[in-house]
Amino acid sequence: MRTALQAGDRVVVTGAGGFLGRRLVERLRADGIDVLTAGRGDGFDLLADALPLDGVAHVFHLAAETGVPDAWNDPVRFHLVNTHGTVRVLDQCRRAGCSLTYVGAYIYGVPQTLPIDEQHRVDANNPYAFSKWMGEQACEWYAGLYAMDVVAIRLFNTYGPGQSDRFLIPKIVDQVLDPATPAIELMDLQPRRDYLYVDDAVEALIRSRAVDGYALYNVGSGQSHSVSEVVETVMAVSGVRKPVVDLQRQRPNEIPDVRADCAHIGQACGWSARVGLAEGIARMLEGRSP
Template sequence: MANKILITGSAGFIGRSLIERLRSEAVELIECDLSLGHDLLDLKQTLALPPAAIVVHLAANTNVQTAFEKPFPIYRDNLLGTLNLLEYCRLNRVQRIIYSSSYVYGRPQTLPIDETHPVMINNPYGRSKLIGEQLVTAYSEDFGIAASILRNFNVYGPGQSPRFLIPSVIAQLYSESPAIKVADLNPKRDYIYIKDVVEAMWRACQSNAPGTRTYNLGCGASYSVGEAVELIFKLSGRRKPIESAGKSRKNEIMDTVADITRARLELGWEPRYDFAAGLADLLKTEGRIK
C-alpha cells in the first residue's frame, strides 16, 4: 500500500493531467470518479474503495457561475463528498491527503497574497472549499492524517471546460463567430498552467511535513482579461474584434496575485511556465499552432 495513490476526480480537468504526470513515477494509481461509477456522496461506496497510502482529493462541484442561484448542490457535493473521503482516510490509516482548494481570500488587502492573508469568502463555491479545508484540518489534528492544502489560483490548460475564460476565448477565436465576447475586460487574475499545478501536487505527495500545511499555487503575476485576450491573439497569429458586455459578476474581485514563497521553500516547487509560455503550450497541444 505504501506506493498507492488514490485520486478522486481522476477523469476531471486536473485529474487527467495528474494521472498523465504520475504514470512515469513508481506509484500505483487508484482512479476514483463519478464517470467511473464512484459516488463520493455514498459513504458505503467510498469506504469500499481500495486502501491507499496517499489521497489526492480533486473531485468537486466547480459550477461557480450558478452558485448563487443553486447553492445546495455546491455545498452538498463539496462537503459531504469530502467528509466521506476523510472517513475513508481515517479508517484506512492514510498517511497524507492532498486537498485541492481554490482562491479563498476575497478582495485582497495586500498584494501579493500569502497564506496568512485573511480569508474573506464572497461566493458559495469558495465558502464550500474553505469549509472543506477546515474539515481536512480537523481530521488531520484529531486523527494524525498529514494534509497538504493547495489553494489554486486561476488554473488553465488543455481539456478545461469552455465555461472558463481561456478556453472560451480560444474556442471563439477559432470559430466562425465574428467577435470575441467577454463579460468584462478589467478583472486581473494570476493564471497558473495545469502542468505546474500537477507538479506541485506530486511534490506535495512526497512531502514529509506533519500536520496541515497550506500552499498558494500561482505564477506570482496577474493579467487582465483584456491582456489575456491580446496575448492569445499574439501567440495564435489571429485576431478578432473584442466585445465586452461591461458586466461584472456579483462580488467581483478586480486583482489577485499569489505569493508562492511557501511552496517554493517547503515543496521545492517552482512554476516552469509563465503565462505566455503556458498559453503557447496549450495552443500547441490543441494543434492550434506549431
C-alpha cells in the same frame, strides 16, 4: 518529511475525470505510480461510495462541484459535495491510515494586499468558495485531532489543454481560432487573475504530498493578467487578430485583482511555477489551427 512517492506506490485520485484530475493521473502513471481512480466516469458517488483504499499510501482529493454561477443557484448541493464529501474522504483516510492532499480554491475575496499569502484573511464571498473553505476547515480539524498527514492547497486559476470552455482562457482561445466568429465578445476586460498552467499545478500537488502533519499552501503563478492581456496574448501567439467587444457586464462580487504569494510552498517543497502565460497558451494551441 515523508518520502516522496516511489514507482509502485498506490494512490487514489478522486475527481480523476476532471480537467486537473486527468493530468494528475497521467503524470503519476508516467512516474510508475499505481493509480486508482474514483470519479463520476467510474460510477463513483462521493456522498455514498467507499474509496478503494486497500494498499493505498495517499489520496489526492480533487472531486468537487465547481463553477461560481452554478453555486449561486444550488448552494446546498455544493456544500454537500464539497464539504460533507470531503469529510467522508477524510474519515475513510483516517480509518485506512492514508495521507491526503485536498485541492481547495481561492477563498480570499477582494484582496486587502497583493500578493496574497496564506495569512490573508478569508472572505468566502460566493457559495463555491464557502464550500471549499469548509472542506479545508475539515482537513485542518482531522489533521489536528486524529494526527493525520493532510496537505490543503489553495489553488488559483488553473488553465491548460482540455479545459472546458466554461472557463475564460479556453473560451477566448475558441473564439480566436473559430473562423466563424468575427469578433471576440467578453463580459468584462478589466479583472486580473493569477493564471497557473496545469502542469505546474500537478507538480505542486506531487511535491507537497511529502509534508508531515497539516500544511496549507497557496499555489499560483505569482503573476496577474487582465482579461484584455489574455486576449492579446492568445492573438499574438496564434497570429490571429480580431476585434474585441467588451460588453462591460461586471459579475456580482467581482474581484479586481488576484496574485498569489507562493513563498511558503517554495520554501517547504522547492516548488515554483515554471510556465508563463504565453508559453502555456502556446501549449494549448499545439495541434489546433485557426
